[in-house]
Amino acid sequence: MSDQISPIVMPKLGLSMTEGMVAQWHVETGTRVSPGDVIADIETSKITYELEAHTHGVIRQLLAEEQVELPVGALIGVIAGDTVAGTDIDEFVAGYVPVDSENMEVTGDIDDGFDHPQMEEKEITTQDKGEAALAAVPANEKGYQDDSAVSATHLARKLARKYAIDLREVTGTGRNGRISKKDIERNLEAAGVIAIQEQARATVVPAHKSGGYKEIPLTSMRRTIAARLGASKRNAPHFRLTVEANIDQLLKLRTGMNQDTGEMRISVNDLLIRAVALALIRVPEINIQFDGDTIRRFNDADVAVAVTLDDGLMTPIIRAADKKSIIEISSEMTVLEERAKTGSLLPDEYEGGTFTLSNLGMFDIKAFDAIINPPQAAILAVGIGEKRRIYSGEKEIVATMMTATVSCDHRVIDGATGARFMQALKQILEHPHRMLL
Numbered sequence: 522m523s524d525q526i527s528p529i530v531m532p533k534l535g536l537s538m539t540e541g542m543v544a545q546w547h548v549e550t551g552t553r554v555s556p557g558d559v560i561a562d563i564e565t566s567k568i569t570y571e572l573e574a575h576t577h578g579v580i581r582q583l584l585a586e587e588q589v590e591l592p593v594g595a596l597i598g599v600i601a602g603d604t605v606a607g608t609d610i611d612e613f614v615a616g617y618v619p620v621d622s623e624n625m626e627v628t629g630d631i632d633d634g635f636d637h638p639q640m641e642e643k644e645i646t647t648q649d650k651g652e653a654a655l656a657a658v659p660a661n662e663k664g665y666q667d668d669s670a671v672s673a674t675h676l677a678r679k680l681a682r683k684y685a686i687d688l689r690e691v692t693g694t695g696r697n698g699r700i701s702k703k704d705i706e707r708n709l710e711a712a713g714v715i716a717i718q719e720q721a722r723a724t725v726v727p728a729h730k731s732g733g734y735k736e737i738p739l740t741s742m743r744r745t746i747a748a749r750l751g752a753s754k755r756n757a758p759h760f761r762l763t764v765e766a767n768i769d770q771l772l773k774l775r776t777g778m779n780q781d782t783g784e785m786r787i788s789v790n791d792l793l794i795r796a797v798a799l800a801l802i803r804v805p806e807i808n809i810q811f812d813g814d815t816i817r818r819f820n821d822a823d824v825a826v827a828v829t830l831d832d833g834l835m836t837p838i839i840r841a842a843d844k845k846s847i848i849e850i851s852s853e854m855t856v857l858e859e860r861a862k863t864g865s866l867l868p869d870e871y872e873g874g875t876f877t878l879s880n881l882g883m884f885d886i887k888a889f890d891a892i893i894n895p896p897q898a899a900i901l902a903v904g905i906g907e908k909r910r911i912y913s914g915e916k917e918i919v920a921t922m923m924t925a926t927v928s929c930d931h932r933v934i935d936g937a938t939g940a941r942f943m944q945a946l947k948q949i950l951e952h953p954h955r956m957l958l
Contacts, residue, residue, distance in 0.1 A: 525605050526613045527576045529598035530620055531591050532563060534570055535868030540592050541565045542741070543585045552580045554600065561597075562676075566745030568864050571676075578602055581610050594620030673700035680705045703863065742833040750892045756813075757898075758931040761890045764943045766950040767920045768906050774953045782848065789906070790826070790880050791851040795956045797878050797901060798822035798842035800946040807942045808875045810896040811933045817896075825874030825894065826854065828861040835861045836894060838874045847956065882906065888924040898930040899939070901946075923950070 531541050544564035554560060554574040561572045578600040585597035596617045599610055668688035673681070677700045681688050684705075691708055693700035739747070771792055778787045801808040801822040810817045822843040825836035837857035839850055860866045879891045882905035891902040906923040913920075925946065929939045949955055 525602055526581075526610065527578060527600040528596050528613075528617060529560070529572075529574075529600060531585075531593050531595045531597055532570070532572060533593045534563070534565055534568065535872060537868070537872050538565055538593055540590050542590045543587050543597060544569055545587060546583060548580045548583075550580055550583060554578060554580060564741050566741045568866075574600065576600055581605070581607075582614065584614065592619070671700065672698060674702060676702045677705050684709060740832050742830075746833050749895065753893050753895050757893050757895070759890075759893065759928050760931050760936060760939070761926050761928050762936070762939045762943050763888070763924060763926040764947045765922050765924050766947045767911070768923045768950055769921050771950055771953045772906070772921060774956075778847065785848065785851060787847060787851050788854075789882070790878075791847055791854060792953065792956065793878060793880060793903060793950075794824050794826060794839055794842055794850050794854065795845075795847050796946060796949045796953070797876065798824050798839075798845075799949055799956060800942055801876055802843045803945040804938065804942040806938045807899050807929070807934060809898050809933065810873075810875060811898045811930060812896050816933055819875045821875075823873060823875045825871075825877040825897070826857075827877060827879040827891075828858050830862060835866065835871055836874065836877055837861050837866055837871050876900070878903065882923070888926060890926045890928050893928055893930055898933050899942075900928050902926045902928070 534541065541563050544562040546561050548554060548558075548560045552560075555577050556573070556575055558574045559571045560574050560580070563570045563572050579602065580598065581601045582599040583597070584599070585591055585595070591597065596614065596619065599614060601610060668681075671688040671691075672693065673688050673691075674695070678688065680686075680702060681691070681700075686705060686708055688700055691700050691704055692698075693704055695701045695704075768789075771789070775787050775789060775792060779785075799822075801824075805818055808819050808822055810819070821841040823838050823840050824842045825838045828835050828837060837854075837860070839845070839853055839857075842850060845853070857866065857870060860870065874894070874897060876897055877891070877894045877900040879900060880903040881889060882903055884905075886904050887907065888904045889902050891900045893900050902925070904924045906921045908919055909922045910917055911920050911922065912918075925943070927939055927943055
C-alpha cells in the first residue's frame with residue numbers, strides 16, 4: 522500500500538541548505554493535485570521557492586505548520602489516492618524515516634534568465650488596518666476576466682487576482698514577456714495601492730507614553746546573517762590590517778575604459794574585484810577556506826561581493842575573477858547584482874567563495890572593518906576615495922586616497938601573510954595597468 526502513498530518533504534534548494542519552512546500552504550487536506558500544481562511556498566534564508574506536486578492524488582495530510590523551521594528531508598505532507606485508508610496513511614507517517622539531507626539532490630528547475638518564477642519573493646502582507654485601507658482602493662473597473670492564457674508566475678497571478686488586475690493589460694519584463702510579481706507591484710504603485718500599503722505598515726503601536734514603536738520580526742535571511750556572523754565573530758580571532766592607496770591612476774583607467782566601452786559602465790568596484798583577485802593569486806595563503814579542521818587553498822580566486830538588499834545582504838560570487846577581464850567582471854557583476862536584488866540567485870552563484878569584498882564607498886564611508894564570512898578566512902572592507910594631501914618623496918601633493926582594511930582569521934593567517942596581501946593589493950591599485958596584463 523505504501524507505493525500508493527507519496528511523501529511531501531522539505532526540499533534541498535542549495536548545497537548549504539539545512540532547514541527551511543513552509544511560508545504558505547496553497548492547498549488543504551482533501552485538495553486534488555496533479556504534477557506541476559503549486560502546493561506551498563518554501564522559504565529559506567535566501568529565497569522563496571514554489572513547491573510543486575510531483576504526482577497525481579489527494580492531499581491527505583499536511584504535517585508542517587506555516588512559519589516553522591524544519592530540517593531538509595523532513596516529512597511535511599502526504600499525497601495519496603482516495604481509496605487509501607486513513608489508518609494506512611497514519612502508519613506511513615509514523616514509520617517514515619526522514620531523507621538524509623546530505624544525499625538529497627538539490628531541487629529547482631531554473632533557467633538562466635532573470636525571471637525565476639519558482640524563486641520569487643513572498644507576496645506582500647499587511648496588518649488588519651492595511652487590509653482595510655486597501656479595501657477602499659477601487660478595483661479594476663472591468664473586474665476579473667479570463668487571463669489564464671497570459672504567461673505569468675504563480676505569485677504574480679495570485680497578486681493580480683487579489684487586486685482584480687487584468688493580466689492582459691500588464692507588460693511583463695521577464696523571459697519571453699512573462700509577468701512577474703514585480704510587474705504587478707509596479708502596476709499597483711501606478712494605482713497608488715503600494716503607497717497606501719506602506720502607510721498602513723508604518724502604523725505604530727503606542728508604548729507607554731512615548732512615541733510608540735512597531736515590531737518587525739526577523740526574516741529568515743536576517744536570522745541566517747545573525748547566526749553565521751555571530752558565530753564567525755565568536756569563533757574566529759579577527760585581526761585587521763589597513764592600507765591607504767593612491768587611486769588616481771585607477772580612476773584614470775576607469776575613465777578611459779568607459780570612453781571605449783560605449784553604454785557599458787565600468788565601476789570602481791569592478792576594478793577592485795579584479796585587483797583583489799590578482800592579489801589573492803600573488804598571496805595564495807589568503808585564498809582559502811577553513812572549516813575548523815582543514816585548510817582548502819584554491820587555484821582560482823572566487824571573489825564574493827557584498828550586495829545590499831532591503832532586508833539584509835547577499836554575496837554573489839565572481840568565479841575565477843583572476844582569469845577574467847575587467848569587462849567580463851563588470852558584465853557578470855551586473856547580472857548577479859540584479860539577481861541578488863530580485864531574490865533569484867542560483868545556489869552556485871552565492872555559496873562558497875574564497876574571499877569577500879565589501880565596499881561602502883558609495884555611502885561616503887571613509888573606513889570600516891568587516892566580519893569574516895565563513896568558511897572564508899578573510900574579508901576586505903573598502904571606503905570612499907577622497908582627496909588628501911600626501912607626500913610623494915619630499916614633495917607635497919593632493920591625491921585621491923582610498924582606505925582598505927582586511928580582516929583575517931588568525932587561526933590560519935598570520936600577520937605577515939596578511940601584510941603581504943595588502944602590500945600586493947596596494948601595488949596593483951596604484952599601478953592598475955598590471956590588471957590589464
